[in-house]
Amino acid sequence: MSKKKRSKSSTISRRDFVKAAGVAAAGVGTSVAFPLGGGAQERKTLKILQWSHFVPGYDKWFDGEFCTAWGEKNNTEVIVDHISLGEINARAAAEVAAQQGHDLLMFLSPPAAYEDQVIDHGEIYQELEGTWGKPIDLGYKSTYNPKTGKYFAFSDSYVPDPANYRQDLWSQVGFPNGPDSWEDLHKGAKAIKEQFGNPCGVGLSQELDSNMALRGLLWAHGGAVQDEEGAVVINSPGTLEALKYMRKLYEDAQTAEVLTWDPSSNNRGMLAGKLSFACNAISITRTAEKQNPEMSEKIQLAPALMGPVRRIAAEHVMDCYVIWNFADNKAGAKQFLVDYIGDFANAFKASEFYNFPCFPQTVPNMDELIANDPAAKPPDKYKVLGTVLDWATNIGYPGFASAAIDEVFNTFVVPTMFATVARGQATPEEAAATAEKEVKRIFDKWK
Amino acid sequence: MAVVETKDLTKVFTPGERGAVNDVNLLTREGEFMVFLGPSGSGKTTLLRMIAGLEDPTAGEILIGGRVVTHLAPRDRGIAMVFQSYALYPHLSVYKNISFPLRAQGVPKEEHRGKVEWAAGLLGIGELLERKPRELSGGERQRVALARAIVREPTVFLLDEPLSNLDAKLRASAREELTEFHDRVGTTTIYVTHDQIEAMAMGDRIVVLHEGFVRQVGSPREVYDDPADTFVATFLGSPPMNLVDHGDVLVGFRPEHLLPRSLVEGQAVEIGLRVTGIEYLGSERILYALIDRDRFAEQRVVAKLPATYDVGAAGGDAVDFAVAERHLRFFDKTSEKRTGARALEWA
Amino acid sequence: MGLRRDAGRLGAAMFAPALLYIVALVGTPLVLAFLYSVGNVKVGSVGYEFVGLDNFISVLQSPTFRGALLHSFLFTVGAQLIVIISANILALALVDRFRGRGLVRFFILLPWVAPISLGAIGWKWILDSIYSVINWVLVQLHLVEPFDAPMWLGEGALAMLSVIMVHAWRMLPFSTVILLAGLTAIPKDIPEAAAVDGAGFWRTHFQITIPMMTPIINVAVLFGVVFTFTDMTVVYILTRGGPYNSTQVLPSLAFFTGILGGDLAEGAAISVFLVPILVVIAWLMLRLARRAEVV
Incomplete structure (x- = not known):
């Protein structure tokens, strides 16, 4: 491989x-x-x-x-x-x-x-x-x-993690510009699934894309793994809200496939015309432009979704x-x-x-470039990424990235927490408590 | 008790080649001890395996107790078999080995012990019931195999060279025991062997097989004294029957009937010999010689003399021997079958 | 004298590569793993400090670890049960001569000969959420709805079943070949004697053949258990331990924690956690094999 x-x-x-x-x-x-x-x-x-x-x-x-x-x-x-x-x-x-x-x-x-x-x-x-x-x-x-x-x-650079949505489907349920908030996502995705069968694709699997998307969801609801000082705060009301939301979204608009995914599954799901929504880097739209022009016109980008607390998403990849x-x-x-x-x-x-610059001055004409992409349909498809610095953040948000945060990330504590609740294997309270135990244990090791 | 009958029984392993067993028609008698005798490759084991149901006949029929069993499974034939290797179940105790056929045939469990003890007692292995086969001597294993065969009182016993894995001394006593055992239970028995001594000693009748064909069926005395063809004549007896070329016939006589002239009474044929070698075998002597006269000259013959008689001859000596005429047998040279006696122009 | 000394030296020289191989590729990693498991080694740390059983105590607190321990047993026992039963059937079918037996044997061996990663990737596609051929067939047969097909790797029990089946698929050739050897080694007389004694197929198989094959079945099971207990390929490629850790086994968890998560010591603790279990299993099996030894 x-x-x-x-x-x-x-x-x-x-x-x-x-x-x-x-x-x-x-x-x-x-x-x-x-x-x-x-x-x-x-x-x-x-x-x-x-x-x-x-x-x-x-x-x-x-x-x-x-x-x-x-x-x-x-x-x-x-x-x-x-x-x-x-x-x-x-x-x-x-x-x-x-x-x-x-x-x-x-x-x-x-x-x-x-x-x-x-x-x-x-x-x-x-x-x-x-x-x-x-x-x-x-x-x-x-x-x-x-x-x-x-x-x-x-x-040197990072990769934004915007929302990808099927404009053709979303416009038929009253969201011509795609979902703007997590609430929109639930409403619209539910309507699409009921009308057309296409499920929503917020990953709940042990892989990168799920790890990133679910952190965005967690933060948007006021939850976090750690605070600014690096203390474990995962068992919080905000986390519970995010978990309850995920259960609702999963039941109303998703299928078990989100539990099977690897990082390229949501790309495939979108390109195959199956999914109505996914959180990913711009790899989906770039692949569509090359392999599936028809689908390329249908898939549009939106900034990170607004939550009850904030609009936020993790970077997708950090060089x-x-x-x-x-x-x-x-x-x-x-x-x-x-x-x-x-x-x-x-x-x-x-x-x-x-790859977006960590030193923005190196690309002074970025807004102009992304508003006029020759391959994109429409050419300003990537323009939404212009606001990326308003909503993209690092993995340890609101604290710093650390070794402990990295182990939490790589042992998939957050996706597991969300998945158990989505599948009804645990209540939000139980899942948050279990995750807290695991995260605290990991943080203790790296002190 | 039952009789076993085969009708035109044939087994061909490789189409186009000679069959391993060809058109065999046999009928045992009630309670008979029948021996299949032949060299290796003669088809005797294949014939037995067809009767047991372990080999599917290519053609022909098998009847046991008057019932056609040709295509029945071994278990449905009412037979018991003792294998050359004994085929004891190595992981089971002697008791369980012997009781296995009872279990397999659904005999109520409470009857097992009695039957096993009866069979074990019959064979004198009552002390060994808790042992594993690997803890037994060859003779003991053979008895366990017999006990396992007899325990469910089969209508027919099939024995495939059961003594060949025993040493010579043990084999002699086992032979005697087997005969005695057969006399006691009286079950029709078919016994396969390549050992003519076993066949002669134990068989009520012997079936001599060669290349898949039955050459002769008869009592030990019949097959020995009156062989049906040259194969039987030379296969039985040690050393084998002398066959001397005589025009369109072969003249046969047993080595023990070729004696010094002075010992032969009555009508006899004189044969001058030139001795080429002598073997002293304790109770007897074997004389290797060439016929020394006219047109039979240079034909090899063997004589067997009791040790009590001193030949006095040595290698190279010419001696006068003779065979009583009643001991001469004649075989057709082309068919090799037995033919009528005729006058000999010996000298 | 000189000749003998030369022969000795030659022997040592011939033996050295094997010894080197074992020391370098088996011994060293194993010793390192044990050392790591009682140390404080992180992926980027310098130096080594002995911490006793801290790592083991720490992992035992982890719900993920306890889950993985349970899954490891489930995975191993499940896969081995399927393998042994199927291998028995296959070996029985393959022991008799028939036309094309060689070809069938060859095909049955294929999963073992092909690299497991390749096979597992094949299965990943067969069980894929979008492109599963199984689901395609089910949809074509109108047994399931297109948007409602079973997610083989997406539901806890189904995913466990899937990884077990794929692992069994992979181990089957190995066990079949071993059992076939065992079956061939049984003298033909014995099943024949059983047939004459009145035993049917099942009785012969369960009361005679299988007990006689016990030692070799033990070897197959022992190897299978060790292979399965220590393997993470199938799990890693098919589910990465998901969904929600319901197929996480100890080797994959050790990899995620030690290599990706950076805590080498804990990863080592998770992986050597298996060693005492495997030693006990091996000891029991070998004892059993010796007791069942025949002739």
């Missing part, structure tokens, strides 16, 4: 060549050891590991254009290894265990657990501040540990680069990130608006 691609900015590794030549020449004499050298500096290497981007064009731009140009300018051979998103954590754990690996490794969620193994990325932020200003709060809270005062990662303490080329890695932010306008375009 893993797609592994290795691209090199220059086809022959000079460093390897020199090494080999040196070995061969050892018996002959040192004078021929650097036949091509001529006093030139030795060429460096920068090894990067990141996911195979959802948008293939992005990897093409990143590997083929940006890295090649950067490598030439900095006399460095840039090697980019791509792996599938599910393998990143295991790979990172392996590199730490071996104390060697890549100079830059990109996580798709805040890697707080690795804080002791990485450099303080604060200096990268500092260096960028003069040119591009401070990063957005989302980036800051996803990479900073207030207890230690250390930046355990550097976040977090880390530089290991044991990295060979730390200086190169830092410089690479600084220069990458400098060219982020191109990255934004190459990712087809998938």
